[in-house]
Amino acid sequence: MAVGSTSDKAGRLEVRPEEHAALVDGRPLSLTVRELQLLVTLWSNPQRILTREELHTSVWGTPPRRDDRSVDVYVSRLRAKLGAALPDQKLIYTHNGIGYRFSPDG
Amino acid sequence: MAVGSTSDKAGRLEVRPEEHAALVDGRPLSLTVRELQLLVTLWSNPQRILTREELHTSVWGTPPRRDDRSVDVYVSRLRAKLGAALPDQKLIYTHNGIGYRFSPDG
DNA sequence: GCATTTGTGAAAAACCTGTAAACGGCGGTA
């Protein structure tokens, strides 16, 4: 493995925060900065339910304002792009009233 | 291979940092010092997304000041010259919000 | 069923990029 490369696989998905990249089967997903930040946050905490507060704070740097839906909007966009590249896998699970969970396994 | 020659091809493009030269089909491009420095930096890191900070630091020796657009301006000039010599190839890709990537392949 | 929460398309706003052009400095030349 090349020096300096930090990467890990969740099935066919690879996330490389240092390189600002996420790959599926080696092909880069074209994610915006926010989408990638969100994916990195989720992917860094597999199997763990992250609240909207945690996600917003991690991605936007501040806790969400009341009635802020931006986390949901970006989860939706991320699901769309992941789903296009990996039609058969469900990676992001919703926990009603709480937040979201990333689980490469199920 | 001749002693001291360091060169490599990306398709029809050849870059020879030691000789301060870049060639297309053996014909030298007429690049300014900055343009060549930028090309060498990009070309030395193929497939990798380089941030504006990295590019500026590599070419200008210091991180960019806020709102510095010089990297963009030089990418534009470099694209123009590369495009004139290689009209059919796209070599430098933009990554919105991050920087640029040199990919001889795609 | 009803209230609440989530999913998502679409418009508006904010932000970022591409590029021409202006400007100044430098070296060469007459």
Next chain:
DNA sequence: TACCGCCGTTTACAGGTTTTTCACAAATGC
């Protein structure tokens, strides 16, 4: 010195992309 051409730097603005916000549909939970 005056002029010229070239390069590097900076600025401005058009155009493009992303982010934010909004509205409503769908889903969930009681």
